[in-house]
Amino acid sequence: MAQRFHSYHDFYRYYLLEHQDPRCRRLHYLGSLLVLGLVLDMSLRGDWQHWWWLPLAGYGCAWLGHFLFERNRPATLRYPFYSFVSDWIMLKDWLTNQLDHKLTQAKANAAAQADGRSAP
Template sequence: MQKFDSFSAFYPYYLREHANPWCRLMHYIGSTLVLLILAWILLTDAWFWLISLPVIGYGFAWFGHLVFEHNKPATFHYPWYSLAADWVMYKDFLTGQLSGKLASAAIKQS
């Protein structure tokens, strides 16, 4: 695995590790569920359910890597960069910026 000294150097690598759109979809589902459950927790004071957030978020993401991407998630080598990159990728998807960033990372899109 490459060594990364900055998030800006890591993010294109992260996108290449998420080239499969179905894998990215699993990430988006997990991230959306995390946000919805977090909102529910805040509204209901059900703080115990905070422990479910990493299970749900990472569960969907790792399923995407296992089934669609067939690679090892970057979380194991770069946990903080990977966590940040997941949210940046989600933001890029929601704001319509992801296509350009995928192209910049030399990822073919179907």
């Protein structure tokens, strides 16, 4: 059964906890950057006949990271829209050096909830 979230912020904390292995995150970044590169290439050439490469590149890399490193089920299967958005936000957080801080906060929040304390 799918977990319920009170806000997108709560979901993003969950999402980050599902992506703790840096190798998995690197594969997510690779997939997202491949998608951007493919969109740019297809746009410049005006050739969209290989559009199906977009989900294959993006999700293929990301899911490989989950199966090989995290050993968990990709959140996309349960929360497709939130997960799609979170892939891009995680990439932005990594590129802007905010990801380590947000991961630390997500872990602290999870620990506080497990101990029955209020979230930080």
